[in-house]
Amino acid sequence: MDYAASHKALDKIKADALVLVVASNADLPASLPQATRDQLAAFIKAGDFSGKKGQQVWLHQPDGVDGKRLLLVGSGDKALDNRGWLQLLGKTIKTLTQSPVKQAVWLLDDQLDASLEWQVREGTRVAEENTYRFDEYRSKPAPAAKLTKLTFWHDQRNPALSQAIKTGKAIGAGVNLARDLGNRPPNDCYPAYLTGLARDLGKEYDKLTVKVVTEAQAEKMGMGAFCAVARGSEKDGQLIIMEYKGAKPGKQGPVALVGKGITFDTGGISLKPGASMDEMKYDMGGAASVFGSVKTVCELDLPLHMVAVVAAAENMPDGSAARPGDIVKTLSGQTVEILNTDAEGRLVLCDALTYVQQKHKPHTVIDIATLTGACVVALGAHAQAVYANDDDLSQALLAAGQETGDRGWPMPLWDDYQSQLDSPFADMQNIGGPKAGSITAACFLHRFARDVKWAHLDIAGTAWISGGMSKGATGRPVPMLTRYLMNLAGK
Numbered sequence: 001m002d003y004a005a006s007h008k009a010l011d012k013i014k015a016d017a018l019v020l021v022v023a024s025n026a027d028l029p030a031s032l033p034q035a036t037r038d039q040l041a042a043f044i045k046a047g048d049f050s051g052k053k054g055q056q057v058w059l060h061q062p063d064g065v066d067g068k069r070l071l072l073v074g075s076g077d078k079a080l081d082n083r084g085w086l087q088l089l090g091k092t093i094k095t096l097t098q099s100p101v102k103q104a105v106w107l108l109d110d111q112l113d114a115s116l117e118w119q120v121r122e123g124t125r126v127a128e129e130n131t132y133r134f135d136e137y138r139s140k141p142a143p144a145a146k147l148t149k150l151t152f153w154h155d156q157r158n159p160a161l162s163q164a165i166k167t168g169k170a171i172g173a174g175v176n177l178a179r180d181l182g183n184r185p186p187n188d189c190y191p192a193y194l195t196g197l198a199r200d201l202g203k204e205y206d207k208l209t210v211k212v213v214t215e216a217q218a219e220k221m222g223m224g225a226f227c228a229v230a231r232g233s234e235k236d237g238q239l240i241i242m243e244y245k246g247a248k249p250g251k252q253g254p255v256a257l258v259g260k261g262i263t264f265d266t267g268g269i270s271l272k273p274g275a276s277m278d279e280m281k282y283d284m285g286g287a288a289s290v291f292g293s294v295k296t297v298c299e300l301d302l303p304l305h306m307v308a309v310v311a312a313a314e315n316m317p318d319g320s321a322a323r324p325g326d327i328v329k330t331l332s333g334q335t336v337e338i339l340n341t342d343a344e345g346r347l348v349l350c351d352a353l354t355y356v357q358q359k360h361k362p363h364t365v366i367d368i369a370t371l372t373g374a375c376v377v378a379l380g381a382h383a384q385a386v387y388a389n390d391d392d393l394s395q396a397l398l399a400a401g402q403e404t405g406d407r408g409w410p411m412p413l414w415d416d417y418q419s420q421l422d423s424p425f426a427d428m429q430n431i432g433g434p435k436a437g438s439i440t441a442a443c444f445l446h447r448f449a450r451d452v453k454w455a456h457l458d459i460a461g462t463a464w465i466s467g468g469m470s471k472g473a474t475g476r477p478v479p480m481l482t483r484y485l486m487n488l489a490g491k
Contacts, residue, residue, distance in 0.1 A: 035064030128172025175475035178292030182473025232321025260369035261287030261312035268341030285463030374437030
């Protein structure tokens with residue numbers, strides 16, 4: 001969709017619809033033409049619109065403006081916070097896409113506790129997310145929405161809004177790439193497919209280089225944990241490394257993203273129940289968010305040095321699959337007793353974490369994974385769990401999530417939990433028992449990232465929506481990650 005910013009007089013703007021957010025019992029904006037204000041006041045007084053939160057009412061042929069329609073959107077009797085405003089905008093975009101409107105003008109809100117630049121940037125991103133479709137596998141796709149352009153309007157000229165649109169659209173592109181990958185079926189989206197995508201990105205963006213470590217190479221290098229997961233599938237595992245040089249490599253090294261890329265998770269020998277197993281195509285949500293973040297960083301040409309690693313494999317239960325009771329040696333030299341083959345994400349990640357530290361010496365590492373069902377029990381679908389061995393890093397990620405509405409929640413990483421991973425036969429076991437499952441999984445990963453500033457995002461509850469026609473990948477936490485990276489780059 002196309003976007004624009006305008007300060008042109010409303011009676012001169014030609015549009016199929018103007019969109020105005022109005023609170024209950026609030027004064028109408030002074031920027032509206034007097035004829036429009038008078039008509040709306042009468043409309044509200046007659047009881048046709050109350051301003052209750054979420055209410056949407058069409059007014060045709062409004063006075064004083066050149067638009068064919070005016071869509072009134074209620075924001076309720078309490079001041080909207082930023083996240084509430086984004087949710088309201090998203091629902092309104094859905095309404096517009098189901099209407100005959102081709103071009104809409106959104107009247108920006110001076111009463112919102114956020115800058116106009118923020119409203120336009122995040123509004124563009126949310127509009128991109130809410131016009132997303134995944135129809136590639138339908139024999140007869142539904143007709144495309146008529147809405148093709150959204151203009152953000154304010155009565156004062158603001159040159160910064162054009163850049164805000166560009167930024168929001170780039171973030172939206174990253175989110176929607178992550179959604180495409182999550183929604184793609186596992187017979188088409190497997191490790192080699194992700195490798196091909198990475199190479200395509202490398203061709204598209206000059207500052208991005210791509211390297212691939214094959215499963216055979218990983219085995220020779222000593223990635224026993226990664227290979228223990230990958231060897232159960234006829235699809236070879238791949239460690240995909242994308243290096244973005246938007247700034248000259250410095251003494252402190254790059255920032256690193258590491259994504260869990262289990263393109264399908266049967267549970268391995270510790271086989272999952274059949275119900276809803278189809279949703280295990282989303283177990284590469286961490287990898288998808290890394291790809292999405294890489295795309296946004298490249299689109300925005302951010303001045304930073306970044307390495308993105310995707311540990312891609314299928315977790316399948318064939319005759320060569322790892323068994324409960326197997327002991328493997330990781331790239332770090334530490335050994336792991338596998339008690340449950342369905343705790344495979346931490347096995348591919350631990351070797352990826354060691355690899356990126358050995359080869360690239362990053363100053364910060366963030367891993368992203370749909371790691372534990374326990375995280376879903378703890379936080380539901382509203383927030384991803386944020387673990388970190390550095391308070392400043394934790395706060396930076398949480399702040400980025402708060403700013404974008406892609407929220408996280410801080411979780412403990414205390415050594416008290418480490419004893420749950422003790423094994424009588426190896427340096428550690430890969431599960432910590434039924435208590436604090438998300439925490440012990442993070443503690444496991446921390447053993448492979450003690451010498452670097454590190455954070456772990458457990459996105460098992462936020463990466464996709466389950467069930468029914470609303471089922472699908474969300475693209476989270478691309479907004480959080482890209483906002484963090486933009487802040488890191490001073491943008």
